[in-house]
Amino acid sequence: MDNTKATEYLELLLNKKLRVHTNDRRMFIGDFKCTDNECNVILSQSYEYRPPTESAIKAATEACHDPGATVKLDMTSRFLGLIVVPGQHITKIEVEDP
Template sequence: MEEAFESLSILKGSSQPPSDSAMAFNLPEDNSTPLVKQLRRLLFRRMLVGVNDGRFFMGSFHCIDKQGNIILQDAMEYRSTRRDCPSSMEQRCLGLILIPSSCRTSCHIDCAVEEQMSLLSLQN
């Protein structure tokens, strides 16, 4: 099954931040907004987040707050070691990290094409 990173429009500067209940696991889902339901479906999936200084972080999506800050578990940092050769990347293990929304430039989820289509739909 082919895998790809899906771009997440709900995490890119949405005019409305996610609700407090986005990460409350014990609340019934039928009381949630469509955005909260979609965010719940992203929990614990592998996410690739780019920041404005050129680095990328890959880890398991753990949560997002009202301000749009993202927390990744088991995160790895990837950065270019030379400006003239973007293919030479350095990586290091970071663990649990918080990525401020003000620094984030891109956000992608690793999933199959069928899952991408399902995640893009707010009905489910």
């Protein structure tokens, strides 16, 4: 991909909601504001999502009386605001379609 095309591609993504996954199993959702050639991503108005903890899973499993059932749990989330996710920690990037 040449530089012009790459820039164009990324510019189209600006201000879209991105879901950036990191190598510690967290995910960040926020408005895409900026990136560079190391793939560092700046998101504004972002929220952090985290998979449920072991203890929460255990508690939910215990609470479920049907042994064959699938247990559903929510990811926990909190507001963070403006963040920069360094490219080296990113495992996956998704864009939310409007």
